[in-house]
Amino acid sequence: MTEATRSADGTIDESVDVAAVGARIAAGVSRVVQGKDGVVRLALAVLLAEGHLLIEDVPGVGKTTLAKALAGSVDASVRRIQFTPDLLPSDVTGVAVYDQETREFEFKPGAVFANVVVADEINRASPKTQSALLECMEERQVTVDGISYELARPFIVMATQNPLEMEGTYPLPEAQRDRFTARVSMGYPHPAAELAMLDDRATTDPLAALRPVADAAMVRSLVAAVGRLHVSDAVRRYVVALVEATRHSSELRLGASPRAGLQLLRAARASAALDGRDHVLPDDVQALAVPVLAHRLLLSSEATVGRRSTEQVVTSLLGSVPVPRGR
């Protein structure tokens, strides 16, 4: 993402913003979440693609920190909801309360009214509360007592989730997993990064030291720039071919939805823009196919018995679907 790379790839003016600003944001986040450049970049791409991110991993690897760092790098409002079994839908969306003085119902916005919403341990809440959040994610508005309230823009939900076999969780149904643009797993940090972290955190909190490098308006213009990227017919056909291939794979019970293809292309656009290109390459699609597609798919029983994962299936599909050529 240096200047040299970008000029070699044929940069044009309108995407210079995206790459440069994106690089600044990523650098900020990386100061907090060390050694996880790939995850940071994916989170940024999801933000620019106007999607939502599902971060899945065991406790304590920095899921929440990533969400907070991203929010902190962008000067935007952040709300964090700790999902618990007794969390109510109105805690998420907000509630209309009767004001004795004005004798009117007044809307008290819930946690979802922010640019970045960190939904911690989303699978610990009851399905009813989960679905309340997921409706907001899709519609980008909250309707209470017949009145619709627009949510902020940009709006990204970064939900963290413990692996499903942990106790006391309500797994997200596949229909709701489909709402997330990408799922990412943090993974343990590299020993060197972990060592550096132990040193840093002893004295200061890097989150507190984080300075925003962009504001909400800037992010909105970045999102608009991403939407202007050129997508060739070949790349569109490639996305369709990949999505279609998941539907025909003998290893999958449930393939990817049309929404998956849409979000895959949108994420690929954002990734290309972060690279400073004005057009999408099949490489962008390939790089994002696993995080964007894998969490939506259901393995067939044979594949489950064979201990395959949906990530492996998507990877093998990438190795077999030809990259279309020609305009």
Added chain:
Amino acid sequence: MINADVRTSVLAALATLLGSLALSPVFTSGAWFPPVLAVVAAVLAGGLVLRRAAAHLTRSPTAPRAVGAVSTLLVPVGQLLLVACVLTAAFAPDGAVAGLLPTTESLTRLAGVFADGTAEIREQATPALPLTGLLALTTLFVGLLAVLVDLVAVAGRQAAAAGVGLLVLFCVPVGTVIGGIGLLALAAPAAGFAVLLWADQRRALGESAAERVSGGSGPAVRVGIVALSAGVLLGGLVPVLPEGSFATGLGGGGDATGTALDPAAELRGQLILPEPIELLRLDSSVADPGYLRAVALDEYDAAEGWSLSNLDGEVSIAEDSALAPLPGRQATRPVTADVQVLEHDDRFLPVPSSPLSVRVDGEYVDGWRFDDATGTVFGRDVTSAGLAYRVIATEPRPSPELLSRAVPLSQGSGLQDRFTALPELHPSIAELTARLTAGATTPYEAVRRIQAYLSDRANGFVYSLSTAPGTSGDDLVDFLRLKRGYCEQYAGAMAVLVRQAGMPARVALGYTPGEVQDDGTRLITSDDAHAWVEVFFRGLGWVPFDPTPIAADRQVPLPWSPRPSAEADDEVAPALPVPSAAPQAPLRGVDPLAEATPEAGAQVGSATSRRPLLLTLGLLAAAAGVLASPAALRALQRRRRLAAPDATGPWDELTATAADLGLHVHPSWTPRRVADALALAVTRGRGGASAAASVEAVRGLARAEEAATYGRPGSGAADPGLRGALRTARRGLVGARPWPVRVRALLWPASLVDGARAKLARRPRNVTGRRP
């Protein structure tokens, strides 16, 4: 893939059959084809059944993996057993179980048949009679090739490479047949090769996509057409064979040569042997010995030509009396000839004219007889193999004056009747004889005129071992009209004309005295086989005349019948007023051909020694042509790609080069990934600045391809620098590979087949409709 295997098997068998049609000019009849058909069918059926059985075995889940490998190997073994069964059934059914399954006894018989076959190959010249041993060998040969082609095409999945088997078949007529081998023998193997290419491509397509796509056979057909055209052109133009041109090559022989037991046919067979066989060693008492006669033909039939009517076996050469003394008036020359038999093996003993005594060192002296009427020494039940014998003879050396004084024989004498007998001839022959002999005052003059007419090239006669096909149904009439033939036709025609003119004549067969060796003896080879004419003059006996325009070094000096020398052709008019219908102009036309034929021009000295060289050169040229054709197609493809208006052409060319060099580029790879892989291959192969430049060129091409394919419209315009980049990248790739890979890339560019696959993969419905 079972269905694909079945299809490839059937196509491989079809290709083998088509290739075997190349053998058709080797045989005189089509009798060779049924056993060949049977053996190919057996191989095909065996392959299908055994492979189906093997597929059943391997499909069962309990079968270990090794079963598959073993069954693949067992299929050709089974096919070979079937070949043995077919051979047994066809050639050695006695002693076999049910006449089909070989036993030790039947195999011994079969080996005997094969031994006969090798002997028959040595004895016969092409076109050969389909004798049993030869048929058995042919069937074995084609059967083995069928197994090989099947193995390579089906189990090896290299149908195109199996074409080498067809090339082997094609080499048989090319190596053995003199003259044109006919369009069928040229085209059938080429068609077979096209079939194999098609099978190869179908398999390649079948592996890359489930659907059948029509029109995918285009490249195979194109390659087939190129191969066919190359075959036809090379077959016609390469100076492999003395007659290898369209002018005479495609027609085949029009002569009615009979069986190998017919002396006349044997003569031609000897003359067209690809390599001369050393027959006799002659040690003569004179420096310029005359012909060695073997036999004389005395009977003429318009349909069958000259033949030997009868031999009188009463007189043994062991008797003391002189065998064939010449009349006292004849001028003679005594000759003593010691003959050592080398490879000659015949019942007719070659001896000088008019032998007085023959002394044979061998055991069967009594077996050799002398037929006075034809002057033939022959064995009743023995042959000349391995003999050494001494002949004392008085060769006739008449002066022209002596011959001019000879008067015609009286009608009604036995000799006159027997040796002037002619069947009813085409009227044109009597007409020609009358025209030639009009005004001749003596028999000698008449004979001279007839001989001069035939041997003077100004009349358009050309020496040619393959006679053009006639239309009249009478070979003699055809010869006199088309004026192409070899000694047998010349001598036969002259003898008929002389008989027609009323003088006794016969056709003598034997040998010219060969070349003088270092030790002073003369070596007589099969190339020296010859036919000439003997005319009987009253009071002088039989006198030889030679109308054939053979090479100067083979000519036997006959002072009484000087032949017009080759140098004198243009300037000197014929010694005798010969009516000539042929103008000079056509002579120029036939001259080059005549020069090319070994025995036509006097200038051609040791033409026979040049023949193997020409054959080798021709084969090399043909092989080079076949080898170069994929490279030529590839070069055409490269030029077309470079002419493409955008950057995709150079990129296609780069990936094709990589595929040629065995660097696999998967269709699911993006240009960047391909560039990474190629860059790795380049840097692994060699380091240094040139590698770095090549890597940069590869990446530049990938970027250009990305911009052209995925960028905004108009961003991928043709960049003249791409050609240079492609050159650099190609150089880097080629240089990074070991040389055997480079040679293979040049001779057998894999991208020609992969190109069709990629084209198919690019079709949208295949992209979307695929299962992984």
